[in-house]
Amino acid sequence: MALAQPESDSSERRVAPRTRIFKRAQILFNNRYSTVDCIVRNISATGALLTIDGSVPLPKHFEFRMGDDEAIRSAKLVYRRELFAGIHFLDVAHDGEETVSVVPHAASMAGLVAQAESEEGLRLFAKPLPISIASRLPWHRG
Numbered sequence: 001m002a003l004a005q006p007e008s009d010s011s012e013r014r015v016a017p018r019t020r021i022f023k024r025a026q027i028l029f030n031n032r033y034s035t036v037d038c039i040v041r042n043i044s045a046t047g048a049l050l051t052i053d054g055s056v057p058l059p060k061h062f063e064f065r066m067g068d069d070e071a072i073r074s075a076k077l078v079y080r081r082e083l084f085a086g087i088h089f090l091d092v093a094h095d096g097e098e099t100v101s102v103v104p105h106a107a108s109m110a111g112l113v114a115q116a117e118s119e120e121g122l123r124l125f126a127k128p129l130p131i132s133i134a135s136r137l138p139w140h141r142g
Contacts, residue, residue: 016044016045016046016047018042018043018044018049019042019043019044020041020042021040021041021042021043022039022040022041023039023040023066023067024037024038024039024040024066024067025037025039025048025050025064025065025066025067026038026064026065027050027052027058027062027063028063028064028065028072029058029059029061029062029063032063036052036053036056036058038050038051038085039051039052040066041084043066045089045092046089046092047078047086047087047089048075048086048087048089049084049085049086049087050084050085050086050087051083051084052083052084052085053083054082054083058077058080058085059077060076060077061074061075061076061077061090062074062075062076062077063075064087064089073089073090073091074089074090074091075087075088075089075090076088076090
């Protein structure tokens with residue numbers, strides 16, 4: 001029985017070259033209340049190959065953090081085969097250039113955030129929580 005030969009370079013569909021790596025990472029979803037540990041097998045500017053427990057369900061869109069980095073990247077699940085999952089980073093510009101940003105945790109924000117476009121760019125405005133929600137918080141005095 002002969003070993004399978006690697007495919008020729010013409011069959012490669014990836015946009016960016018991959019780098020082999022063996023580093024722990026986390027998949028964050030459900031407003032970061034749910035986390036799944038995984039191992040990054042290879043990574044590029046546009047995506048990564050993860051090793052993950054086959055019995056763990058993954059959402060189609062989630063956040064991804066590698067190691068102890070504070071940088072959290074938005075990602076989507078491209079494929080899932082047993083222990084492997086291929087992901088694509090959503091914060092990659094069309095020219096392949098990364099635009100990594102730190103995304104704040106929703107629970108750590110003081111209130112709901114409304115976004116408004118302006119000439120300078122994106123502006124964030126804090127809004128108080130509705131009374132129906134705020135009255136149920138343990139520190140609410142009402």
